[in-house]
Amino acid sequence: MVVQAMSEVKVQTMSEVKVQAMSPKEVVLANIRAAQGGPADQSIPRLYSASVDLSPAEVVEQFADRLYDYNATVHHCTVDAIPVTIAGILETRQKTGLLIPSGLPTDWLPAGFNFQRDEGLSYADLDASEGVLTACDVAIALTGTIVIAHSPAQGRRALTLVPDYHLCVVRLSQLVATVPEGMRRMAALLPAPLTTISGPSATSDIEMIRVKGVHGPRILEVILVE
Amino acid sequence: MYSPSPAAIHYLLVISLFITCYNDALFPQTGQAVVTVLERLGHTVEFRAAQTCCGQMHYNTGYRNDSYTLLRQFLQVFADAEVIVCPSSSCVAMMRDHYPKMADQLNDPALQSQVAAILPRIFEFSEFLTDKLGLTDVGAFYPHTVTLHSSCHGLRSLHLGSKPADLLKQVKGLTLLELPDADQCCGFGGTFAVKNPDVSAAMLSDKLQCILGTNAEACTGADNSCLMHIGGALSRQRTGVRTVHLAEILASTEKSS
Amino acid sequence: MSVRVGEAASALPFPEAAKKLVANSQLRRNVRHATNVIRSKRGRVVEEMPDWEQLRDSGKAIKDHTLAHLDQYLIQFEAACTKAGGQVHWARDADEANRIIVDLVKRYGSDEVIKVKTMTSDETRLNVALEAAGITPFETDLADLIVQLGDDKPSHIVVPALHRNRMEIREIFMGKMGLDSLGYLPEDLTAAARKYLRERFLRVKVGISGANYLIAETGSVVVVESEGNGRMCLTLPEVLISIVGVEKVIPRFEDLEVYLQLLPRSATGERMNPYNSIWTGVTPGDGPQAFHIVLLDNGRTKVLADPESRETLDCIRCGACLNACPVYRQTGGHAYGSVYAGPIGAILTPQLQSMEHSQTLPYASTLCGACYEVCPVKINIPEILIHLRTKVVDSGHAPLAERLAMKGAAFAMSKASRLSLAHAFARLGQWPFNDDGKLDNLPGLLAGWTEFRDLDAIPSQSFREWWSKR
Known part of the structure; x- marks a missing residue:
């Protein structure tokens, strides 16, 4: 099929010989330069709210509330109580252990469970595991989002993806209220790959009925550390 | 017996009626009703016989050049009118949304300023009553159950909001029944109904279900084009429900009915 | 150069395609249900944002600004992405993009690929090109999988299989996955898809994706998704190839904060979709160690060249206009004969490709304005539809009867005296069809009207x- 411009466009007036001598990149850029235009530069309005008027306690409450909305379970504890909280969760879920990224703080780990570091594990190993325990980098209350920058305490991207269960420790210092606040913290983490997680994987592709748990972890559990 | 409020008397005007081409030919009773209401409120109504059409059908269907002619003609006829009232929300939307753009397209500064000067003086009938005259009670009597179809252009372009309903709620004897899915288009869309008859009919059949579900005796609105569309199906299906323009309800009084 | 938009070139005119679809009661019910659910969810989460209008203003301004400087931002993106270990390719049209991708897959020695939902690859018909080269593409988005296994076409930008109900999906899955038994609950069907795809996710060496955003300043690529199939395709393979339209670039990382608020609320009615993946080139020891990106023109620069409609390229593919459109809600997406359905499809498809094949699309709207009202980047779709209609008429593609009628009407209305005469003629002309004040079975242009509706006879x-005799 041959392009028939609906209006006089410079793409078509470029001589064939010239086009043939140009690389695809040069042609596309030449087309863009011939086409682009518009109003002289005007500043971009940014009048949306970058922050909200909520107390720290309200922010925490909203975060927990959003996670609850997503069917993610939330536990609250102090720093000292991280190991005992993890132990309790694993007992309830009848798990014998979890995978952990190489940089996860060892003092979080309760005794009596098998925590295996992700060193040289195959995808099949990840798939066969009982789940994964990680930290996070940023959390956003308004949307119930956890951001993972895949630093040593979070591990490579596959580690929080292939296992069917993800237990994530979020510290209050990592929690912000809004998406813009979260994005500012995320910017500082680049160029690391970033994954934002808002509840367990889900689909509504069949009759718009939300099914929680598709390909990503089907269960997300969060420990909120004060 | 209704007597205009002091506020209304304060605003006595010479109102130029823009009847619109299709109301002129097909719905003269709507124009007559507008005249009745405005005169009852004490205003003077004039009708400039040289008027024809706002150009909406041509513009929206892609016949831009023809619509330019009609724009110029409209301006010529109404340039010195004090205030222009039109009982069709889509025609007013056409003028407000597109006349400035058309003047820009023609790159005609004189036309641009003429359009800018006339637009603030053009009112859709219901907004004229509520916004310009500050009235919701115009002394009407209509002892029927009625549901209200909000035409898309009135809703999304003119932002009429609750204005037509506010007027209806003050009509003596009238029971206003809420129409479900009121923001959904009836499927008229000017030449759409002609070019896409099957989809248009499917949309219309949904609208009919909603209207019949209210059990109202009549469906009203601020635009006869939608009402003609809806009414055509109500009639074909022998539903016994009629359509009636808002102006005709407001013109009706204990004496006239 | 040739522009292809899926199979739009061989599609039926909209009214003909729609005629069959509106007669399909199951399809209409499915589409109605799905669009109602998303509309109400969207309504709720947009309502709770006090700064929604400000976000829309920013979202539009960023896109318009980008389009005015598109060459600079693409060059900036290319440089940053390349520096981070990515390889950037440019494709003038669909065939060129497909050729680049097929060559890459072959070069890496794979005969299969896993794909995460990309409309752009549907636009170029990449799967057909891959299959022709002996490469098997596996669609991994649940809806795309339903469409692929059902030899079907997508009918919605965000939920491509919304025209199917659970029983239809069950039948497709049982047949194509070779299952003897399968439940009919959405949970059962989703679990079957998980099982079917998991082994492929872990095995296949090449992933293919689209992208929602390219960030010029950092060279980062963003994919927005829900199921985790995206993360699988973006993370597990050794090689990742992304095919992206040139209009998807945004200037700064900061700009993303606007779209990550606008898109999920508009698209699925969620405050945030489950997953966003943001990657920058190649990360040693994490994810694909080879990353290629194909920047596609395929008619986009033609759209850019038209000042009256270039804002079409602002689109962030949220699908809100489809869900709001009363026409789409009757027909579903297949009537539009293009991978891009609904109001955005009605303006995008005709602009991307030759007008001949899609001249009925600009008329597939009542201009009710519902699309413009919900568009998160404020694309004035009704205005662009009218603009494209003008192009159809100006290029001589409008039907003869319509042109004559319009000319006749314009002549009559150019003078009030002629209008009065026209009234008289019309009254005279209607008498054979006048049945007690109602007109039925009118011929010609109005035949469609009187098939379903009466028309009141013209008053005497x-x-x-009346006024002159008053």
Whole structure:
């Protein structure tokens, strides 16, 4: 099929010989330069709210509330109580252990469970595991989002993806209220790959009925550390 | 017996009626009703016989050049009118949304300023009553159950909001029944109904279900084009429900009915 | 150069395609249900944002600004992405993009690929090109999988299989996955898809994706998704190839904060979709160690060249206009004969490709304005539809009867005296069809009207006649 411009466009007036001598990149850029235009530069309005008027306690409450909305379970504890909280969760879920990224703080780990570091594990190993325990980098209350920058305490991207269960420790210092606040913290983490997680994987592709748990972890559990 | 409020008397005007081409030919009773209401409120109504059409059908269907002619003609006829009232929300939307753009397209500064000067003086009938005259009670009597179809252009372009309903709620004897899915288009869309008859009919059949579900005796609105569309199906299906323009309800009084 | 938009070139005119679809009661029910659910969810989460209008203003301004400087931002993106270990390719049209991708897959020695939902690859018909080269593509988005296994076409930008109900999906899955038994609950069907795809996710060496955003300043690529199939395709393979339209670039990382608020609320009615993946080139020891990106023109620069409609390229593919459109809600997406359905499809498809094949699309709207009202980047779709209609008429593609009728009407209305005469003629002309004040079975242009509706006979006295005798 041959392009028939609906209006006089410079793409078509470029001589064939010239086009043939140009690389695809040069042609596309030449087309863009011939086409682009518009109003002289005007500043971009940014009048949306970058922050909200909520107390720290309200922010925490909203975060927990959003996670609850997503069917993610939330536990609250102090720093000292991280190991005992993890132990309790694993007992309830009848798990014998979890995978952990190489940089996860060892003092979080309760005794009596098998925590295996992700060193040289195959995808099949990840798939066969009982789940994964990680930290996070940023959390956003308004949307119930956890951001993972895949630093040593979070591990490579596959580690929080292939296992069917993800237990994530979020510290209050990592929690912000809004998406813009979260994005500012995320910017500082680049160029690391970033994954934002808002509840367990889900689909509504069949009759718009939300099914929680598709390909990503089907269960997300969060420990909120004060 | 209704007597205009002091506020209304304060605003006595010479109102130029823009009847619109299709109301002129097909719905003269709507124009007559507008005249009745405005005169009852004490205003003077004039009708400039040289008027024809706002150009909406041509513009929206892609016949831009023809619509330019009609724009110029409209301006010529109404340039010195004090205030222009039109009982069709889509025609007013056409003028407000597109006349400035058309003047820009023609790159005609004189036309641009003429359009800018006339637009603030053009009112859709219901907004004229509520916004310009500050009235919701115009002394009407209509002892029927009625549901209200909000035409898309009135809703999304003119932002009429609750204005037509506010007027209806003050009509003596009238029971206003809420129409479900009121923001959904009836499927008229000017030449759409002609070019896409099957989809248009499917949309219309949904609208009919909603209207019949209210059990109202009549469906009203601020635009006869939608009402003609809806009414055509109500009639074909022998539903016994009629359509009636808002102006005709407001013109009706204990004496006239 | 040739522009392809899926199979739009061989599609039926909209009214003909729609005629069959509106007669399909199951399809209409499915589409109605799905669009109602998303509309109400969207309504709720947009309502709770006090700064929604400000976000829309920013979202539009960023896109318009980008389009005015598109060459600079693409060059900036290319440089940053390349520096981070990515390889950037440019494709003028669909065939060129497909050729680049097929060559890459072959070069890496794979005969299969896993794909995460990309409309752009549907636009170029990449799967057909891959299959022709002996490469098997596996669609991994649940809806795309339903469409692929059902030899079907997508009918919605965000939920491509919304025209199917659970029983239809069950039948497709049982047949194509070779299952003897399968439940009919959405949970059962989703679990079957998980099982079917998991082994492929872990095995296949090449992933293919689209992208929602390219960030010029950092060279980062963003994919927005829900199921985790995206993360699988973006993370597990050794090689990742992304095919992206040139209009998807945004200037700064900061700009993303606007779209990550606008898109999920508009698209699925969620405050945030489950997953966003943001990657920058190649990360040693994490994810694909080879990353290629194909920047596609395929008619986009033609759209850019038209000042009256270039804002079409602002689109962030949220699908809100489809869910809001009363026409789409009757027909579903297949009537549009293009991978891009609904109001955005009605303006995008005709602009991307030759007008001949899609001249009926600009008329597939009542201009009710519902699309413009919900568009998160404020694309004035009704205005662009009218603009494209003008192009159809100006290029001589409008039907003869319509042109004559319009000319006749314009002549009559150019003078009030002619209008009065026209009234008289019309009254005279209607008598064979006048049945007690109602017109039925009118011929020609109005035949469609009177098939479903009566038309009141023209009154014996026009308003102007009444006024003159008053």
